[in-house]
Amino acid sequence: MQPTILLLTAAARAKNIGIMKKTKEFLAIAAAVCAAIFALSGCSGEKIELKKSEIADKIKGGWAGQIIGCTYGGPTEFKYKQKIIPDEVKIKWDPNRPIATGVFGGLYDDLYLDITFMDVFERFGFGAPRIEFQRAVGESTYYLWAANRAARFAWLDGFQRGEPTSWRVNPSYNDIDFQIEADFAGLMAPALPNEAVKFAEPAGRSINSNDGFYCGAYVAAMYALAFVSSDMEYVASRALKVLPSESRTRKMMSDVIDWYKQNPSDWKAAWQKFEDAYVKKHDANFGSCYIHAPINCAYILIGLLYGGGDFEKTIDISTRCGLDSDCNPANAGGILATAIGYSKIPEKFRKPLEACSDKLFLGTSYSPDKVYKTGLKHALAVLKASGAEFDGDTISVPVRPLTELPLESDAPSKGEVSSKYVSVKFADSVSVEFEGCGVVLYPDEKFCKAFKDFADSQKQRGFAGEIAVFLDGKEVRTAKFFTENYRNQRSFIFAERGIENGKHRLELRFANAKKGFPDFSGSLQVFSRVK
Secondary structure (H helix, E strand, C coil): CCHHHHHHHHHHHHHHHCCCCCHHHHHHHHHHHHHHHHHHCCCCCCEEEEEHHHHHHHHHHHHHHHHHHHHHHHHHCCCCCCCCCCCCCCCCCCCCCCCCCCCECHHHHHHHHHHHHHHHHHHHCCCCCHHHHHHHHHCCCCCCCHHHHHHHHHHHCCCCCCCCCCCCCCCCCCECHHHHHCHHHHHCCCCCHHHHHHHHHHHHHHHCCCHHHHHHHHHHHHHHHHCCCCCHHHHHHHHHHHCCCCCHHHHHHHHHHHHHHHCCCCHHHHHHHHHHHHHCCCCHHHCCCCCEHHHHHHHHHHHHHHCCCCHHHHHHHHHHCCCCCCHHHHHHHHHHHHHHCHHHCCHHHHHHHHCCCCCCECCCCCCHHHHHHHHHHHHHHHHHHCCCEEECCEEEEECCCCCCCCCCCCCCCCCCEEEEEEEEEECCEEEEEEEEEEEEEEECHHHHHHHHHHHHHHHHHCEEEEEEEEECCEEEEEEEEECCHHHCCCCCCEEEEEEEEEEEEEEEEECCCCCCCCCEEEEEEEEEECC
């Protein structure tokens, strides 16, 4: 039984019996409540009983809920920025149209990276090293964006392989990417939020850091807890304990939960409070507002809390919060569907998915049916390895205290560091002097076109060109530019932030340039300490 239910039961019984007249009975009730809360806090050596058949239904629900939520919100993605999708805008759903008639591509970037990470565990075991997750992203053939794209090019450049990324070298560190993809980790670890965070770490820290990673860890923990409770307030509140107590993510999500408690019937009021408190005041030094992980994570939470356990209402609210309005209902739908199980997802949502149960997700060898089966296999193995006891269809899972993640260092705020953009034009090489504590080089459209035009003569090498980047005479990265469309667009060429504030010299050289290489330009973002 959940703490909230126990407390309500105790309060009701106390009211009926009269505290003054039956103090002994009330104290017994209170003691039972405290013992139950103590057990759910993981401090009593208690165990949670799960049924294998229920776990299978919940894992299937978790994966299906993602697909359905993503499909539902897909047509509205980024069409509503910092505004709610109005009630009069109807979001269409055709239960008689298959979700996909070929491969799962396009909107399903929410799924194919999830599945890629699950496959790494399938191939290398539960101790799979970070470098294998980086390899899987780097050598994938589907389109990627933002932090996922940065992870791909880090691999292709041979940059920091096996190491976690950070704000110092990755402008996309706080983007939404791993939050979208962390579902697999929670589905691997039923009732084991600590294990879910552990499985999230090697892939998650390869793509994001700080709030970008925390949001993914939070999503994974919510999935794990959804196996034992369908009370989304409890799941959201309990999962917060895996996050550093001083982190921005924990503060922001705590506020959303508090606003829900104060007014549990008006999700739009909570959305507006969050907009005023955080979105309008977003610090660009921490990344782009629209794909900032904590902002979109709040919209997952608003759907879960105000959806009231109703699947359609949950994904609809998360969608109507706007911004990344396919990814957010995918997470919300997956978490709730894990709690209620696949069998309780409304038939109108299950029907079009079931018509595609044998179709492959883009860039993978997995169909939905194979994902469900592999997910169950992994979950049962994780439970056994974590000390769960199996007795027929019943599995007893030990309850352990939640472990709080350490607080990571973060980029300086705009109150500490300001930035400006400088245009850079060069052909074979360029040398730039700047004064500051960090620098990022972004290509423009002409830049990308120049390399695409140059690609024909370089196809035998597999890439169109290389730029070696030197900072104060030391090579910091060699950026590669490729011929294939899905690997042709780089979001940035290199980043070096958090360096000593002062005068620096930047030099860029074409490592394989030919005479007469066309001129191109880029935008240099220079960071300086605020005096």
